[in-house]
Structures are given as C-alpha cells and as structure tokens.
Amino acid sequence: xxxxxxxxxxxxxxxxxxxxxxxxxxxxxxxxxxxxxxxxxxxxxxxxxxxxxxxxxxxxxxxxxxxxxxxxxxxxxxxxxxxxxxxxxxxxxxxxxxxxxxxxxxxxxx
Amino acid sequence: xxxxxxxxxxxxxxxxxxxxxxxxxxxxxxxxxxxxxxxxxxxxxxxxxxxxxxxxxxxxxxxxxxxxxxxxxxxxxxxxxxxxxxxxxxxxxxxxxxxxxxxxx
Numbered sequence: 538x539x540x541x542x543x544x545x546x547x548x549x550x551x552x553x554x555x556x557x558x559x560x561x562x563x564x565x566x567x568x569x570x571x572x573x574x575x576x577x578x579x580x581x582x583x584x585x586x587x588x589x590x591x592x593x594x595x596x597x598x599x600x601x602x603x604x605x606x607x608x609x610x611x612x613x614x615x616x617x618x619x620x621x622x623x624x625x626x627x628x629x630x631x632x633x634x635x636x637x638x639x640x641x642x643x644x645x646x647x
Numbered sequence: 648x649x650x651x652x653x654x655x656x657x658x659x660x661x662x663x664x665x666x667x668x669x670x671x672x673x674x675x676x677x678x679x680x681x682x683x684x685x686x687x688x689x690x691x692x693x694x695x696x697x698x699x700x701x702x703x704x705x706x707x708x709x710x711x712x713x714x715x716x717x718x719x720x721x722x723x724x725x726x727x728x729x730x731x732x733x734x735x736x737x738x739x740x741x742x743x744x745x746x747x748x749x750x751x752x
Contacts, residue, residue, distance in 0.1 A: 565654050572662045584680040591687045619713050626717030633724045641676045
C-alpha cells in the first residue's frame with residue numbers, strides 16, 4: 538500500500554469523524570434550543586412549539602451521529618429506527634397535548 | 648472524556664433541571680410539556696451513553712423509551728383530562744367531548 542493510499546484512508550476516516558461530531562453537536566444544540574424555548578415561553582400553546590426541535594431534529598440528528606459512528610449494518614438501522622420512533626412519538630404526544638390544552642382552556646372559559 | 652460523554656453531560660446538566668422545573672410548576676396540562684421534553688432529553692442521553700461506554704447493548708434502553716414514553720405521555724394526558732372532567736360533575740359535557748371516559752384514577 539502506497540503512502541497516497543494511506544493518506545486517502547486517513548482523510549476519509551477523519552471526514553467521517555468530523556461528520557459524526559457535527560451531527561452529534563447539532564442534535565444537542567436542537568435539544569438545548571427546545572429547553573431554552575420551554576423555559577422562556579409562558580403560554581401553554583407556545584410551549585408546544587418548543588417541543589418540536591428536540592423531538593423532530595435533535596434526537597434524529599443524534600441517532601444519525603450514532604449510526605454514522607457504528608457504520609453500515611444492523612446496529613445502525615436499529616439506531617435510525619430509534620430516532621424515527623422519537624420523532625413520530627414526539628409528534629403524536631404534541632398533538633395530544635395540544636388537544637388537552639385546548640380542552641382545559643375551553644373549560645376555563647366556561 | 649470523549650465527545651459522547653461530553654454531549655451526555657451537557658444534556659444531563661442543562662436539559663434535565665429545566666425540564667424538571669417546568670414539570671414541577673403550573674397547572675397539570677402545562678406540566679405535561681415539561682414531562683414530554685424530559686422524556687425526549689432522556690432518550691437522547693440513552694442514545695449517547697452506549698457510545699461513550701462502548702456498550703452497544705445499552706441502546707435497548709433508548710429503544711424501550713422511544714416506544715414507552717409517547718404511550719406514557721398519552722396516558723398522562725388522558726388522566727389529566729379525565730380528572731378535570733370528573734371535577735366538572737356534568738355528565739352531558741363529559742359525553743359530549745368524547746374523551747372523558749377515564750375514571751381519573
């Protein structure tokens with residue numbers, strides 16, 4: 538194996554590592570964005586908006602980072618499935634929370 | 648400490664206290680938003696920690712949480728709404744909304 542091959546392989550591994558780090562910290566940033574929004578928003582319906590970045594972008598990005606670190610295989614598919622489940626579950630619970638908030642507000646008006 | 652452990656530490660130190668604070672204050676419906684985000688943050692931690700400790704089998708916790716946390720939040724939501732309907736003491740209103748069949752536990 539020549540030196541150029543070694544450099545090419547090392548460069549590719551470095552690029553993969555950088556990609557994993559970018560995905561990981563982007564996901565963490567989205568979760569922290571949700572946390573800050575949840576702390577700042579006072580209205581109940583605004584708080585529902587605060588849940589979206591963490592569930593729909595934060596956890597899937599972290600799952601993508603973990604899957605990229607694991608490499609191609611069944612473990613990566615399982616990790617991506619976990620991220621997808623969090624995204625779908627967050628959406629469903631946000632809809633249920635919105636419905637419950639609307640019913641609670643309607644009762645307060647009555 | 649590698650990047651995975653640092654990310655888990657950031658999530659544990661920054662997200663958990665705020666979510667617990669939101670889940671501990673306000674009306675029952677307003678607290679549910681904190682509970683929902685708390686489960687998402689814990690799921691992110693459960694995804695990151697197996698990479699930090701190089702134990703891939705720990706990832707099953709994240710899978711279980713991804714399945715059970717939406718179900719738990721939905722149950723909480725139903726109990727909160729059902730509890731409020733119990734205190735309404737108006738049967739017609741309870742049947743009219745279509746979501747108050749729970750006993751409120």
